[in-house]
Amino acid sequence: MAADFYHAEDEVGVRVDDPSEAAIRTLLNGLDDTENTFVILQADEDGSSWCASVALEDKGGYEVALRDPSCREHVVVTETSTEKIARDLILWIARRDFRGRAGHHTVLRPDVAGLARLAGLNPAAAAPLLPWDQAQEVAGIRLPADYRAFVDLFGPGELRGELGVVTPRPLPGRPVGVGALSRMVNALINDTGAAFSQMREDSPDLCPYPVHPEPGGLLYWAGNDNGDHCFWLTEGNDPDRWPVVVWLRGEFPDGWHHYDMGMARFLLLALSGEDSTLDDLGVAASTAPVWVPSEAIPELRDTAAARTRAHHSRPVTADRRASDAPPWG
Numbered sequence: 001m002a003a004d005f006y007h008a009e010d011e012v013g014v015r016v017d018d019p020s021e022a023a024i025r026t027l028l029n030g031l032d033d034t035e036n037t038f039v040i041l042q043a044d045e046d047g048s049s050w051c052a053s054v055a056l057e058d059k060g061g062y063e064v065a066l067r068d069p070s071c072r073e074h075v076v077v078t079e080t081s082t083e084k085i086a087r088d089l090i091l092w093i094a095r096r097d098f099r100g101r102a103g104h105h106t107v108l109r110p111d112v113a114g115l116a117r118l119a120g121l122n123p124a125a126a127a128p129l130l131p132w133d134q135a136q137e138v139a140g141i142r143l144p145a146d147y148r149a150f151v152d153l154f155g156p157g158e159l160r161g162e163l164g165v166v167t168p169r170p171l172p173g174r175p176v177g178v179g180a181l182s183r184m185v186n187a188l189i190n191d192t193g194a195a196f197s198q199m200r201e202d203s204p205d206l207c208p209y210p211v212h213p214e215p216g217g218l219l220y221w222a223g224n225d226n227g228d229h230c231f232w233l234t235e236g237n238d239p240d241r242w243p244v245v246v247w248l249r250g251e252f253p254d255g256w257h258h259y260d261m262g263m264a265r266f267l268l269l270a271l272s273g274e275d276s277t278l279d280d281l282g283v284a285a286s287t288a289p290v291w292v293p294s295e296a297i298p299e300l301r302d303t304a305a306a307r308t309r310a311h312h313s314r315p316v317t318a319d320r321r322a323s324d325a326p327p328w329g
Contacts, residue, residue, distance in 0.1 A: 003044040004107050005098055010039045017044070018107040021117065025086040031056045041089065043096065050096050052089055066092055090117055095268050097261065098146075111264035112149045118271065119154070119290040126153040130168055135181035143181075144232070144239045146264040147221065154291055159267060161288035161300045163230070163281050165222045189213060192220040192229065196247075206253050209233060209245065218245060221263060226250065228280055230266070233258075248280045 003017035008027055012035060016023050019041075027039045033056055042051040050068040057063055057078070064085055066075045079085050094114020108116070108123040116123050129151050136142050156167040166188065168180035193211050196218060200207035210217040212234055222230040227249035232242040244266045248255040257277055259266055269275055273284035292300055 005045075005110050006041060006043045006093060006096075008039055008041045010036055012036045018110075021086045021090045024089055025082050028054055028062070028082040028085060031062075033058070041093065043098075045098075048097070052092065054085060054089075064088075068096065070097065087117070090114060091268075095265055097265070108153070109146055109149050109264065111146055111262065111268065112153060114268055115150065115264060115290075116153060118268075121153060121291070123153065128152050129155065130176045130180055131178060132181075134178045135168070138178050139182040139185050141185055141219075142239045144242060144262055146240070146262045150264055154293075156294040158292045158294075158297060159222075159271070160283040160286035160290060161292040161297065162283050162286050163222050163224050163267075163270070166220065185219075188220050192223075193218070196229075208256060224282060226280065226282070230263075232263070246278070246281075248277075250280050 005018055007015055007017045008019045008024060009015040010027050010030065014027065014030075016027065019027070024039075024041070031037060031039065031054075038053055038055040040051060040053045042048075049070065052067070053065045055063045055065075061078050061080045062082070062085060064077050064079055066073065068074075079088075090110075091114050094111045094117075096110070098110055108126060113123050126149065132148050150165070151167050154165070156165070156169065158164045166184065168176055168184045170176040170180060189212060193213075196207050197211045200209075200211060209231075212219040216233065216235040218231040219234050220229055220231050229247045229249075231245045231247070232239070233245045234242055236242075240262065242262070244259040244261060244263060246255075246257045246259065248257065259269070261269070267283075270278045270281050270283050271290065273279075279285065288300060
């Protein structure tokens with residue numbers, strides 16, 4: 001039986017499908033310097049060529065090799081801690097391309113699992129927020145699998161208290177039902193969608209993409225208080241292949257950036273700080289928790305405001321840094 005996403009196998013043939021961080025660590029701790037010297041991890045998908053290997057070195061420690069020809073990545077490092085290796089492998093695998101995997105899966109997607117690892121959430125806690133199949137039929141649109149898995153585990157909230165992810169919400173006093181997704185999509189069309197449609201109508205150069213419900217149009221899924229927007233470009237019939245398009249308000253009128261990846265991989269990229277273009281989103285530099293549930297956001301805002309007031313109320317002293325001074329004085 002094939003794995004849902006990927007598998008790990010050691011030299012003596014012990015195979016684990018879709019291994020957890022703990023399962024990877026167990027395989028590594030079982031290596032020896034005679035008959036079982038390495039573990040290989042690779043995708044269970046035709047056409048996917050990424051792989052990772054961990055080999056026991058003669059003088060102790062482990063050689064970790066990471067290879068993904070799709071992005072010309074080939075890294076070899078030496079580590080000593082199987083705990084660190086297992087954690088880093090989970091996060092590296094999370095950023096591989098798992099879009100387009102058909103069918104219902106029995107385990108959490110690796111990209112969403114990677115986000116859960118960073119946020120300290122238990123993947124076993126994931127539960128459907130709403131009956132997705134029925135809700136998508138009522139709404140007349142299918143949404144990407146990583147988004148649905150993300151919403152089921154994380155719920156409503158903000159990444160680092162900065163980037164809010166749009167989620168279906170219930171009517172007051174009622175549970176989330178079949179109609180919640182339809183209400184969400186319609187609200188996006190009539191609010192954010194209408195604003196960008198008007199931008200495109202006024203000047204196509206300012207919005208070079210069609211806007212949903214136009215075929216292949218932009219559909220909003222996240223944003224921040226600075227007015228930066230994250231969209232899916234709803235091209236084609238497979239929502240798991242929709243790329244992410246970002247509009248950064250601070251770069252107006254040239255704020256459009258295209259990322260050929262799904263939502264979860266994009267969030268991992270934004271958190272990593274590896275792409276300076278995404279610094280405007282604020283998530284890489286923020287010291288807030290990786291995920292702030294919606295009910296905790298007011299407290300986070302109050303704490304940040306209190307810190308700001310305390311900072312600006314400090315007396316000016318000789319040892320106060322020059323960078324603390326306002327730019328006009």
